[in-house]
């Protein structure tokens with residue numbers, strides 16, 4: 081199914097940005113290849129998205145084909161005692177629930193992360209560990225392998241975790257289409273898993289106070305003891321506005337869309353935060369947010 085001139089603000093948590101030349105929602109790998117071939121036949125670029133919760137779409141939109149993996153990529157199945165096979169279009173929330181129902185723990189840290197499995201692998205999504213807040217639990221820790229579509233050969237390849245260059249909020253999987261993955265979890269009592277889910281939910285309660293559309297953290301934390309939010313707040317930028325965008329008064333590493341924000345407003349605040357932190361601390365903030 082192809083839709084032309086699709087407003088991308090409908091497909092991102094920021095609710096900002098222009099339209100895509102074309103929107104494709106393939107239901108299987110063959111459909112993904114067809115969408116890529118279609119883009120090539122029109123001399124256009126393409127990009128894959130999941131739930132759009134880590135994305136800023138520019139005001140001029142995306143002059144290419146957006147391939148969104150949702151329906152048809154939501155499979156989940158058990159493969160052995162502690163291994164599950166899941167599709168890239170499955171939401172992190174459904175993954176956590178599925179594992180809980182099977183009595184498998186290890187992915188509770190994904191509780192409350194609003195994206196899909198494909199986006200979580202691409203971003204190496206994670207959260208501070210319950211046991212040791214100085215560490216992050218990340219999806220790479222439970223990933224056995226990922227299925228990716230090789231666009232040159234049209235074949236599906238399996239990349240084991242060691243073949244993927246995971247770092248903090250980075251996978252190096254640019255240009256690849258993640259179709260699914262196998263995760264290695266651990267048998268646990270349902271009560272234990274539920275307790276961890278509750279604990280992660282509790283840690284995220286403050287998110288409710290944000291109150292406006294956003295895309296989560298804008299910058300990566302340069303190091304654990306110097307979170308980006310703290311650096312930006314120290315520059316006095318909490319609550320700073322450009323147009324319809326604001327550096328959240330609740331957390332300085334989050335930019336909110338107050339209602340009619342333009343992507344350029346957000347980019348202006350990103351620039352301001354980077355410049356101010358460089359001037360005050362001599363540190364370069366690196367974007368976690370992806371810009372399309």
Ligand SMILES: Cc1cc2nc3c(=O)[nH]c(=O)nc-3n(C[C@H](O)[C@H](O)[C@H](O)COP(=O)(O)OP(=O)(O)OC[C@H]3O[C@@H](n4cnc5c(N)ncnc54)[C@H](O)[C@@H]3O)c2cc1C
Pocket residue numbers: 093127128129130131132133134135149168192193194195196197198199200201202203204205206207256257258259287294295296297370
């Ligand atoms: C309120 C809020 C809280 C958040 N909290 C956290 C948090 O605690 N921890 C955290 O890590 N993140 C957090 N995020 C950010 C975001 O939810 C995660 O990065 C999430 O994993 C992105 O998934 P997505 O499906 O939305 O990806 P998208 O935003 O759609 O895409 C993100 C990137 O992944 C690529 N991509 C997506 N799917 C595929 C695929 N199938 N194949 C290849 N590339 C793909 C896209 O091209 C893009 O570059 C938060 C966001 C919000 C809005």
